[in-house]
Amino acid sequence: MSPFSLLRPFIFRIPAEPAHRLTIKALTLSQGGSHAAPTPTLAQRIGGIVFPNPVGMAPGFDKNAEVPDAMLGLGFGAVEVGTVTPLPQEGNPKPRLFRLVEDRAVINRMGFNNEGAQAVTNRLVRRRETGAHGLPGVVGVNIGANKDSSDRIADYAQMTRLMAPLASYLTVNISSPNTPGLRALQDEGALSALLDGVLEARGNMTVPVFLKLAPDLEPADIDSICRIAMEKKLAALIVSNTTITRPALRSRHAAEAGGLSGEPLRELALQRLRDFRKASGGAIPLIGVGGISTVDDAWARIRAGACLIQMYSAMVYEGPGLARRLVAGLERKVREAGLTSIAEAVGSE
Structure with missing residues (x-):
């Protein structure tokens, strides 16, 4: 039994959001630990970036870029911080984060709560200046618009200009269900205009742009999103954000x-x-x-077409050792399949 499984009943007595803050605080005290060394059979190049392994930390955990190096030290190949908006915002009223223990699930309606672009910029600049842990590590920034913004495209453009020099990659997040009207930016015309604004703001900076999408899409939406993404030469699509649908749940x-x-x-x-x-x-x-929590889950996602994976909610139930377990398990899967690289497994189903 892992130390985390012994601690979990005590952690779960603390409401979800305060427990999350305590976790971030604990990680700020343990920024030690070297970054994941590239695993030769698992390394992937996406958008010109070499990811040392395909297991990434999804955004929402480290909203304010407080502990990216601590997370890289846990074995993640990449960490995505954010979502960050131009101005600080409180987010939605509390409580807004719920553990559904019986379902091994989480419901959140956080609403892009974050300290804003200036605070995150300061941390990323300081991280770069101190040369944390020698290697920079892959740290992406997930960008969004303020809830009360009168011009959301301008918000995304502003965030692009601010974060492009500091991020390994940028993720345009238009798929959170917790900011009213945000998902409407996935519509064909709105999406094209938004991406034009982001790419113009990026200018001649080479930072790759990813797009994060909702799972609650119609087939026609998927076709048009893919067409636009390829027209605009986006580096990757992230599939998917949380869902507003409700399968049978026990909690x-x-x-x-x-x-x-x-x-x-x-x-x-x-x-x-x-x-x-x-x-x-x-x-x-x-x-x-x-919903990725096991090696089999991760391998199924790779075989279905994912070059990389991300996780977050599974850490709530499996603890901080999960990234290393997934990396070791994927390395084993590649070997058992008789492959020389995980890239050969992508889309192989």
Whole structure:
């Protein structure tokens, strides 16, 4: 039994959001630990970036870029901080984060709570100046718009200009269900205008741009998103964010509003990944997210077309050793399949 499984009952006595803050605080005290060394059979190049392994930390955990190096020290190949908005914002009223323990799931309606662009910029500049842990590590920044913004495209453009010099990659997040009207930016016309604004703001900076999408999309949406993403030469699509649908759940929190993540999202997120793989013909890299908690989950996502994966909710239930277990398990899967590289497994189902 792992130390985390012994501690988990005590951690779960603390409400979810205060427990998360305590976790961040503990990690700020343990910024030690070297970054993951590249695993030769698992390293992937996406958008010109070499990811030392395909297991990434999804955004939402380290919203304010307080502990990216501590997370890289846990074995993640990449960490995505944010979502960051131009101005600080409190987010939605509390409580807004719920553990659905019986379902191994989480519901959140955080609403892009974060300290704002200036605070995150300061931390990323300081991190770069101190040369944390020698190697920079892959740290992406997930960008969003303020809830009360009168011009959301301008917000994304501003965030691009600020974060492009400091991020390994940028993720345009238009798929959170917790900012009213945000998902409307996935519509064809709005998406094209938004990406034009982001790419113009990026200028001649070479930082790759990823796009994060909702799982609650119609087939026609998927086709148009893929077409636009390829036209705009985006580096990757992240499939998917949390869902507003509700499969059968056992927890007393099942009726809470917000985005559902964790194990109940697994099959929907896997199917959406397959849908995007089919619609794009494998022409754009995909990053699989949602309900990944085991090596078999991760391997299924790779075989369905994901070049990389991300996780977050599974850490709530599996603890901080999960990234290393997934990396070791994927290395074993590649070896057992008789492959020389995980790239050979991508889309192999």
